[in-house]
Amino acid sequence: MSDTRETNVLPPWEKLLQRLHLNEGSLSVSESQMLFLRAITDLREDTKGALAKTVITVPRLMPLQASFLVKSTAEAITLLETNLGRKKAVGLLNSAFLHRLTTTKTYTEKRLPAEERKRQDKYEYAICFPVGDRATGFQFIFLAKEELAHNDEVFLKLVRNILTLRHQQSLLREEINREAESLTLLTHHLSEGMAVLNQDMKVTLWNRPMQRLSGYSPREAVGQPYQAVFKRTDAEDWLGQLMNVYLETPLRNVFNTQFEIVTREGTRRWVDVSGSFMRRPTDNTISQTIIIVRDVSHLKMLEQRKNEFISIATHELRTPITAIKGYLSLLHKDQENLTDKQRTYLGRANDANHRLARLAEDLLRTVQVEEDRLRINLRPVELGPILEKITRDLQEKAKAKQLTLEYVAAPFDTWVTADEEKIEQVFANLIDNAIKYTSQGYVRVFTDRFEENGQSFIIVHVQDTGIGINPKNYEAIFEKFRRTHDTAEIRESGAGLGLFIVKSFVEKQGGKISVNSRIGNGTTFSVRLQATESPKPLHDNAFHKENQPKQKGARHE
């Protein structure tokens, strides 16, 4: 919450002058008067806004040169007494500020030496403000009578204005502090963990539920780097890394992720973390991060059990599928000895087994996708070269079916925020599917760009002239397990991912997928992704690209 405070500090000297419709040149004040004004304006460095600053005005003239730092209220009193005389000093000490700091001190009448009294006549103004976080000292600045020679009016007006502003400001700050306190109190009663981090990724707010989750109390956590009190088991500075990615995409601020943490006591638990980066309006840099944390260990355990079960069951399924496939293929080799009817039955049994095999593979991949979910690595990616490569790789397959496969190169930048590997799989799959379901005509890949609510998007269309999809099935084709298979659609299952997985990948990368089709009139799949700036000069990227594929291929195969 340091930010809110900062914004309420009295504006710096230049801004203040603007507010008072003045500029420095037009001020006919002496140098020491100027120093005095600046001093009472620019106090924030000393006080960090921890305590309201108070200014005492003394109804007599004083010299600026007299500037003192005192360490206790007693010293302050002595100082005031010596400089102003006891009467005025007591008057001052009764003012709001010093009053609450001088509850124990009593004053005894004391005659001041003659030369001290003489000095008293010289002073007109003094300011006093606490120094340090918890007012460990008080700074006094006195202004001499001579300083107010001929331009009293302007000077006094300025002093009054500044003092008024300061007073208003201190009231405001007190109110803000009170509100902040009650807000913090509120956060303790949330059911979810909540933490706020400053720009250095240090904790500024840590509610009680966070203590249950992490083992660290608010008192222990505040002021610590977040990694010290919220330890992810598989990555050190995950938030810092995430922040670097988001800094490249200035329009995105919200994130959601799940991972395992280890608590102070050494227990491991899965957490769901939603968060948001707050940016400075001036330069878009991140000033604060808010995270909301939920314990999902129980859900995670159930999910893992479910995945394990599906995984084992599917591997078991593959054995009878292998045997059926094998024997059917032996029968098929022998088909001259079969009747037409038997051959038809054989074909149908084969189709059914294909379907069973595909279902098993879909199931396995679904589990894999769920396990892969955390491994999405978002960064700026250039779509053009990726689409070009995929269409090149699939050219042969298209030719075998006498289809035209073309990529219409975009006349604009195609940088988007995505996971390079996964986005390649998405388009490879869509294009491969398009070829699969098209028996004549073409498959065309082209791009579009558009703006919405100040955000830029790139859309990639994969258009085919294939059998098409019934609009009432638009939703169903993206479902986890497609219930309805049009027999006409059944083809080789191949190694492609299901559309559910394509959709899931696209959405995990912050994108959207849609489909437009008419039965017998072709299908167009459109993938919308968030555009981003090219991160480096273009020639640099060309170099980068050339060096990349090898390593990536190795990971893939």
Added chain:
Amino acid sequence: MSKTVLLVEDEPLLIDLYEERFKEEDFELKTAETGEDALKVAEQGGVDLILLDILLPGINGFEVLRRLKSNIETRDIPVIVLTNLGSEQSDKDKQLALSLGAIDYLVKSYHTPDEMVEIIQKRLESNS
């Protein structure tokens, strides 16, 4: 001289299937239903190619592979992992098998016996 292929497989359904198809071919087929048996057969010599399952009773296929490759007698026999575990795309099981020295990683349910014969023949030819 005819070549010998060792099939390490514990599922009778599949042993029968492969035996049925492979008997037409000019290589000899030996089978082992456990990892331990497989190691014994391999050590006796004369095996030109091993088709190795992963999920086996007793020691699993990865362990069999590791032992085959650390034994001077058997380390030069090419091993194709033939399993219903994992996938032929990027997969941790496949990577583990390849890093242990397998020359290929095949998922049983993806291939008909005919395709298997083709793969085996190609491999045996390239060895001779």
